[in-house]
Amino acid sequence: MSEQITVQDVAHDAEFPELIEGIRSRRSGHNYDPDEDISDETLEELIRDAAIAPSSYNLQPWEFVAVQDDERLDEVVDIAYGQEHIRDAGTAILVVGHTNAKTADRVFEEWAEAGRMDEETAQQTKAQTAEMYEGDAMGRDYAIRNASLAAQNLMLSAHARGLTATPMIGFDQERIAEFLDLPDDEIPVMLLAVGPSGGDEPERLPRRSVDEILHRETY
Numbered sequence: 001m002s003e004q005i006t007v008q009d010v011a012h013d014a015e016f017p018e019l020i021e022g023i024r025s026r027r028s029g030h031n032y033d034p035d036e037d038i039s040d041e042t043l044e045e046l047i048r049d050a051a052i053a054p055s056s057y058n059l060q061p062w063e064f065v066a067v068q069d070d071e072r073l074d075e076v077v078d079i080a081y082g083q084e085h086i087r088d089a090g091t092a093i094l095v096v097g098h099t100n101a102k103t104a105d106r107v108f109e110e111w112a113e114a115g116r117m118d119e120e121t122a123q124q125t126k127a128q129t130a131e132m133y134e135g136d137a138m139g140r141d142y143a144i145r146n147a148s149l150a151a152q153n154l155m156l157s158a159h160a161r162g163l164t165a166t167p168m169i170g171f172d173q174e175r176i177a178e179f180l181d182l183p184d185d186e187i188p189v190m191l192l193a194v195g196p197s198g199g200d201e202p203e204r205l206p207r208r209s210v211d212e213i214l215h216r217e218t219y
């Protein structure tokens with residue numbers, strides 16, 4: 001069974017009803033205004049909102065590569081198997097994830113400085129974290145879990161600003177990593193097209209119902 005989730009369902013007793021309205025009305029758009037682009041200030045605000053996403057130990061293992069140059073956008077469209085809406089959007093942002101805890105020195109120092117961990121615990125946790133993400137699979141999980149949350153924040157921020165955003169994994173991962181010169185220990189997680197809307201989107205497809213997907217106590 002599926003259900004159509006609408007903005008009208010917003011719980012009016014919510015403390016932040018507009019936030020819920022934003023979550024429920026966000027769409028992955030494909031209709032962009034090709035004549036309008038986002039400003040530099042807006043791009044920076046989107047990244048600021050992405051960066052406030054939660055992350056494991058606040059390690060913030062993400063980077064954002066924005067492509068706005070027309071010729072380079074053409075190349076991104078090609079790498080994304082011809083997804084033309086990227087060009088119309090005017091801005092493509094690759095959300096990149098770290099596969100190891102390379103921010104750990106600085107972040108665990110911040111935990112200790114803030115008095116949230118004593119120095120010894122901070123050093124121990126740093127060593128454990130580095131070890132935990134050493135394996136290839138854990139490193140990939142680390143990158144994808146954390147950077148995906150940042151990508152969702154960015155999309156919701158774009159939506160709140162009246163912009164359209166599309167998340168995409170339909171692209172050649174090796175080619176995009178090479179084209180954007182990613183370091184060897186960082187991976188492409190999500191490609192986002194962001195830009196002013198060009199008009200209506202088709203009606204949203206239904207979602208699997210809560211009854212179907214909510215498992216209480218055990219699967």
Ligand SMILES: Cc1cc2nc3c(=O)[nH]c(=O)nc-3n(C[C@H](O)[C@H](O)[C@H](O)COP(=O)(O)O)c2cc1C
Pocket residue numbers: 026027028029030083166167168169170171204205
């Ligand atoms: C991991 C992931 C990969 C996606 N890849 C693409 C993509 O390559 N191209 C595209 O146009 N949309 C892509 N989408 C968007 C989905 O098609 C869209 O989220 C889904 O149909 C639900 O629509 P809605 O986001 O408007 O509610 C992707 C979404 C996710 C989460």
